[in-house]
Amino acid sequence: MIEWGDKSGMNMGGGTSIMDFDYARLRREVSWDLAKRELGYTDGEPLNLATICVDRHVEAGRGDKLALVHETHDGTLRHYTYRDLMRLTNGWAQFLAGAGLKATDRVCVFLDRVPELYISFMGILKLGAVVQPLFSAFGEEAFFQRAEDSRAAAVITQHKHLGKVRKLRERLPDLKTVIVIDHEPGRRELHAGEIAYDMHAHVADRFEVAKTYAESPSVLHYTSGTTGKPKGALHVHSSIFAQYLTTKLVLDLRADDIYWCTADPGWVTGTSYGIIGPWALGVTQVVLDAGFSSDRWYATMARHKVTVWYTAPTAIRMLMKDGIEPVKKHDLSALRHMCSVGEPLNPEAVHWGRAAFGLDFHDTFWQTETGAIMITNLPGMPVKPGSMGRPFPALEAAVVDQHTGEPIREAGHVGMIAIRPPWPSMMRTYWNNTPTYLKKFLNGWYICGDRASVDADGYFWFSGRDDDVINTGGHLVGPFEIESALLEHPAVAESAAIGKPDPINMEVVKAFVALRPGHAPSSDLELEIMNFIRKKLSPLAMPQEIEFVERLPKTRSGKIMRRLLKAKEMGQEIGDTSTLEDD
Amino acid sequence: MKEMILEYIRNEYIDEEEAEDMELDENTPLISSGIVDSFSMVSLKRFLEKKYSISIPDDQATPQAFDTVTKIIALVQRFQKGA
Numbered sequence: 250m251i252e253w254g255d256k257s258g259m260n261m262g263g264g265t266s267i268m269d270f271d272y273a274r275l276r277r278e279v280s281w282d283l284a285k286r287e288l289g290y291t292d293g294e295p296l297n298l299a300t301i302c303v304d305r306h307v308e309a310g311r312g313d314k315l316a317l318v319h320e321t322h323d324g325t326l327r328h329y330t331y332r333d334l335m336r337l338t339n340g341w342a343q344f345l346a347g348a349g350l351k352a353t354d355r356v357c358v359f360l361d362r363v364p365e366l367y368i369s370f371m372g373i374l375k376l377g378a379v380v381q382p383l384f385s386a387f388g389e390e391a392f393f394q395r396a397e398d399s400r401a402a403a404v405i406t407q408h409k410h411l412g413k414v415r416k417l418r419e420r421l422p423d424l425k426t427v428i429v430i431d432h433e434p435g436r437r438e439l440h441a442g443e444i445a446y447d448m449h450a451h452v453a454d455r456f457e458v459a460k461t462y463a464e465s466p467s468v469l470h471y472t473s474g475t476t477g478k479p480k481g482a483l484h485v486h487s488s489i490f491a492q493y494l495t496t497k498l499v500l501d502l503r504a505d506d507i508y509w510c511t512a513d514p515g516w517v518t519g520t521s522y523g524i525i526g527p528w529a530l531g532v533t534q535v536v537l538d539a540g541f542s543s544d545r546w547y548a549t550m551a552r553h554k555v556t557v558w559y560t561a562p563t564a565i566r567m568l569m570k571d572g573i574e575p576v577k578k579h580d581l582s583a584l585r586h587m588c589s590v591g592e593p594l595n596p597e598a599v600h601w602g603r604a605a606f607g608l609d610f611h612d613t614f615w616q617t618e619t620g621a622i623m624i625t626n627l628p629g630m631p632v633k634p635g636s637m638g639r640p641f642p643a644l645e646a647a648v649v650d651q652h653t654g655e656p657i658r659e660a661g662h663v664g665m666i667a668i669r670p671p672w673p674s675m676m677r678t679y680w681n682n683t684p685t686y687l688k689k690f691l692n693g694w695y696i697c698g699d700r701a702s703v704d705a706d707g708y709f710w711f712s713g714r715d716d717d718v719i720n721t722g723g724h725l726v727g728p729f730e731i732e733s734a735l736l737e738h739p740a741v742a743e744s745a746a747i748g749k750p751d752p753i754n755m756e757v758v759k760a761f762v763a764l765r766p767g768h769a770p771s772s773d774l775e776l777e778i779m780n781f782i783r784k785k786l787s788p789l790a791m792p793q794e795i796e797f798v799e800r801l802p803k804t805r806s807g808k809i810m811r812r813l814l815k816a817k818e819m820g821q822e823i824g825d826t827s828t829l830e831d832d
Numbered sequence: 833m834k835e836m837i838l839e840y841i842r843n844e845y846i847d848e849e850e851a852e853d854m855e856l857d858e859n860t861p862l863i864s865s866g867i868v869d870s871f872s873m874v875s876l877k878r879f880l881e882k883k884y885s886i887s888i889p890d891d892q893a894t895p896q897a898f899d900t901v902t903k904i905i906a907l908v909q910r911f912q913k914g915a
Binding site: 322323361386408409410411412413415436437538539540541542545567721722772773775776779780783788789791793 | 844847848849850852853861863864865866867868869870871872874875878879881882895896899
């Protein structure tokens, strides 16, 4: 097995020079075949990622090792070994089969960060069905759009979110089964088509895992775009080769690590690196199901002696707001490696990380569509604060011309971030939307939709998105989804949504609204519209600010000029808009 | 004020299904328990400002200050007195 990374305690800015770090050697030695070899896989064999993440460890004598330490907001802990995982996931697969679900059925997981979320994920895969994770804070419309498009056959949820599901049952004819994980008999009646399931009461020593293969579908994650409804990025079981190798070599996870990924599995980081990656390596991971507070986060890290931490710039900036003092109140001496994902990590956050923890935050760049880390600051590699890092050594990445797809060789010139396909965790299509999938490729490259430049040392520097998608708190929100939802409010005649720069969340949603006759702007109406969107879509999509306008700027063809609104918002010179109007 | 805020939270942030079983009082953790997330806190702040004709600066609208209705009342009263 290849062993490398930060072995010298040099995981701190400026410790290793760029010349000392042998990136070229890594490019020679690291390939996806390495993951296959280490996982004992031969091309053409059956492959089920749940077997690799769960059963493999039990069969290798590691059944008693802790897989999951779960902490609730009131501090209650639950511990699950890999043997527990095996029995519980067998139980889930058996139960789902008994409920009539079959291979390739889409099963939505609509849960808070409860143990059932993480464990049912693997149970669904053992059955050969497709996991469709849904952020539990999604409102009715966001849930509906995703479940309707995938034609999901089942949803696993909890009483807290059951009301949203019930309201939509009649509009979702394919949704045959609703599984409720926290139903207490005698408390309330379940409706027709709803089944109670207590996973702790249904362990099974054996289950014949579905004979899936490298290209069998595994996970369906929806992501937002500028136009249209959210798109379902479909992944396959062989994604595990990329998730395994990047978890090992970027997150630097080793057998004795205690790992904490703060992402919610409603989003891709929470599944690729909050479920699959760490369990593929047989590592113990911590889950905290509680709202954010800096003191609580540090206490959790100290309590469990977290060694490797994967978080997001928004969270880091929220921690920064509270200063270094709270860090010092806790014993975080076990912490040895920190990574970040979701949006560009600003240099100040890296500097603060050094001062607060004596470690570098290692920024990583990837997307729902890529399924695994693509561009990254590797352990031991000198971190240039503000840079995304360099391509993962098994990959070819470049910035390319947006029209020709030709790589841009000049240092510092901005182009589109592009990855040379294929790689194991690349999406195989957008569900029901292959034409849009095909548009993601140019001149033999997968085009990420983000702009960057590359410096003389090969480091990538993020420049901006190439579309109007709003990145708030590390999550992408589509302006079209918000605008469509706004139009459903009886007072709204026209609407536009943009990302407004925000010091903590990078961007927050700002909406511009023109009202129907008979409605007047007021703070009551503003709050009403905010809550309307929050419940319909999600708290992330809720406009944090609403500006009432007489009319919205449009092109001659009637398209709302979001970029003009954004430029105004940022105080930029607008100049002559006549060319924009012809857009 | 307590009942007004509790009612608003019950109506706006808690699903009907959940509300049936949930015991919500002035000392129930809101932010740290995840009942109200950091994004939704903005709408709660807006409600308080509107309802009580106050303005709460962003740096005072912290997860800690909003974590229970008791703490929220203290915050509102501070700004009503012109803090």
